[in-house]
Amino acid sequence: MTREKHxxxxxxKALVLSSLEQDQLAGLKxxxxxxxLKGPEVVVLWSxxxxxxxxxxxxxxxxxSTSR
Amino acid sequence: MGVAPPNETAxxxxxxSVVITHEDVDRAHDRVRVSAARARKGAFSRVRxxxxxxGPGVLVMxxxxxxxxxxxxxATGARFGIGFFIPFVVLTFCMAVVxxxxxxxxxxxxxxGHAELIFDRFGPFWGWFSMIDLGIGNFLTLITxxxxxxxxxxxxxVPAWVAVLSALGLLYLALLTHRYWTxxxxxxxxxxxxxxxxxxALLTHPNWHSVSHALLSWKPAPPLSKDTLIxxxxxxxxxxxxxxxxxQQSATVDKGLTRQDIRFGRIDTVLGAALATIAALATIxxxxxxxxxxxxxxxxxxxxxxxALRPLIGRVGASLFALGIVEAGMVxxxxxxxxxxxxxxxxxxxxxxxxxxxxxxxxxxxxLFMCAAAAGAIVLIxxxxxxxxxxxVNVVAVLAMPPAxxxxxxxxxxxxxxxxxxxxxxxxxxxxxxxxxxxxxGVLFGISVIRPSILALLGGG
Numbered sequence: 001m002t003r004e005k006h007x008x009x010x011x012x013k014a015l016v017l018s019s020l021e022q023d024q025l026a027g028l029k030x031x032x033x034x035x036x037l038k039g040p041e042v043v044v045l046w047s048x049x050x051x052x053x054x055x056x057x058x059x060x061x062x063x064x065s066t067s068r
Numbered sequence: 069m070g071v072a073p074p075n076e077t078a079x080x081x082x083x084x085s086v087v088i089t090h091e092d093v094d095r096a097h098d099r100v101r102v103s104a105a106r107a108r109k110g111a112f113s114r115v116r117x118x119x120x121x122x123g124p125g126v127l128v129m130x131x132x133x134x135x136x137x138x139x140x141x142x143a144t145g146a147r148f149g150i151g152f153f154i155p156f157v158v159l160t161f162c163m164a165v166v167x168x169x170x171x172x173x174x175x176x177x178x179x180x181g182h183a184e185l186i187f188d189r190f191g192p193f194w195g196w197f198s199m200i201d202l203g204i205g206n207f208l209t210l211i212t213x214x215x216x217x218x219x220x221x222x223x224x225x226v227p228a229w230v231a232v233l234s235a236l237g238l239l240y241l242a243l244l245t246h247r248y249w250t251x252x253x254x255x256x257x258x259x260x261x262x263x264x265x266x267x268x269a270l271l272t273h274p275n276w277h278s279v280s281h282a283l284l285s286w287k288p289a290p291p292l293s294k295d296t297l298i299x300x301x302x303x304x305x306x307x308x309x310x311x312x313x314x315x316q317q318s319a320t321v322d323k324g325l326t327r328q329d330i331r332f333g334r335i336d337t338v339l340g341a342a343l344a345t346i347a348a349l350a351t352i353x354x355x356x357x358x359x360x361x362x363x364x365x366x367x368x369x370x371x372x373x374x375x376a377l378r379p380l381i382g383r384v385g386a387s388l389f390a391l392g393i394v395e396a397g398m399v400x401x402x403x404x405x406x407x408x409x410x411x412x413x414x415x416x417x418x419x420x421x422x423x424x425x426x427x428x429x430x431x432x433x434x435x436l437f438m439c440a441a442a443a444g445a446i447v448l449i450x451x452x453x454x455x456x457x458x459x460x461v462n463v464v465a466v467l468a469m470p471p472a473x474x475x476x477x478x479x480x481x482x483x484x485x486x487x488x489x490x491x492x493x494x495x496x497x498x499x500x501x502x503x504x505x506x507x508x509x510g511v512l513f514g515i516s517v518i519r520p521s522i523l524a525l526l527g528g529g
Binding site for chain 2: 044
């Protein structure tokens with residue numbers, strides 16, 4: 001028997017099953033398997049993370065120097 | 069990872085473990101209408117299908133024409149007039165189309181939101197970095213949206229607290245529908261007022277010869293200076309920001325778009341970009357008569373652009389400009405708080421859909437509304453130096469964009485989840501170009517702050 005939340009009408013249940021793809025059903029979604037990041041990908045991600053942190057420091061410096 | 073067709077769904081759904089929710093039922097009703105329109109022949113059916121499928125693209129593009137963006141365009145017109153920035157803004161929207169089209173493909177192929185995919189595919193370590201970027205950026209931007217609403221309504225003498233409460237009330241009313249479709253149509257109707265900047269521009273009687281000359285020649289070019297770079301970054305940040313990625317992908321999923329609908333998703337995105345470009349250019353043209361006057365982003369809080377334009381275009385034109393600013397803040401506050409709520413729900417594993425009834429979506433709606441309410445409350449605190457937030461929010465968005473784009477790039481080229489919808493080579497070249505341009509603009513900004521003398525050597529002042 002299909003479990004339902006808050007009494008879904010049987011005709012609507014049929015409508016849902018005939019019109020939505022499997023992954024569109026909120027109750028059927030599963031986690032996608034994690035993938036292993038390759039070396040160059042990790043390097044790019046860390047480089048951009050450092051870039052972002054550095055640039056945020058620049059922005060804060062800019063705000064402080066403007067407010068002075 | 070392939071996506072199962074409906075008959076496969078029926079087979080799987082007959083098992084005991086399936087839960088059917090109101091979210092599914094509402095989405096199924098939307099899909100039935102799409103299928104019916106698709107089954108019919110003729111031009112009218114095509115137009116109806118387009119009408120049913122547009123939404124996320126137009127909303128994200130007009131939503132990004134938000135308070136700080138319109139401020140950036142207004143400051144661009146007032147400071148630089150007609151010239152380099154006219155084609156430059158067109159270019160930035162082209163970049164936005166390249167980036168946002170990928171989210172349409174990702175959402176339609178995987179039926180998962182952006183935050184969910186990053187967490188699933190790359191793990192929580194990188195996922196939280198991405199969420200922190202989004203959370204900080206969204207909250208700062210939301211504050212500026214309420215500043216815009218307050219400033220725009222302030223032009224008509226509306227007190228700040230009334231402006232903020234009215235905006236929150238409208239946002240709450242749209243949520244009461246508990247229906248993605250209705251919410252989307254209400255927000256689209258409000259977003260249409262973004263085009264109010266067009267009559268304002270026409271009232272200033274623009275020099276169309278100068279406009280066409282600027283579009284073709286990119287001249288006159290501004291000097292390479294820190295002020296110019298801030299405007300460059302602000303104008304880029306006015307078109308490509310992290311929240312747009314999260315919003316459009318999640319809205320595509322919530323709307324129920326499938327692989328069959330990707331073509332219409334692209335049309336939706338291009339249509340949105342075209343409308344947003346027109347509104348952005350209209351704003352630059354509208355404030356061009358202020359060229360030479362000491363107007364900048366810092367003049368935003370008291371809707372001073374509208375007031376400065378009043379002697380030139382009259383009360384009606386200035387009122388339209390102020391209303392446009394209100395609309396910009398209103399639509400963006402809705403879309404940005406929705407993108408935060410989608411991302412939170414995806415990461416926390418809680419139901420996240422605008423189709424949810426209140427009983428099932430209490431957490432989703434609470435996050436959405438509380439984000440907006442907190443930003444609105446901050447705007448009402450007297451004496452806070454909010455002008456810095458307004459000035460820098462788009463700059464921060466540009467700086468946060470390259471890391472977000474790399475996640476998007478990796479996901480959209482992941483054959484395991486995208487199948488044959490992975491990006492073609494030309495799209496990857498364009499996406500890489502966008503990342504390089506954004507990073508380069510950020511680096512130049514950094515140089516202009518830390519070592520202005522190097523910028524002078526590069527040809528700037």
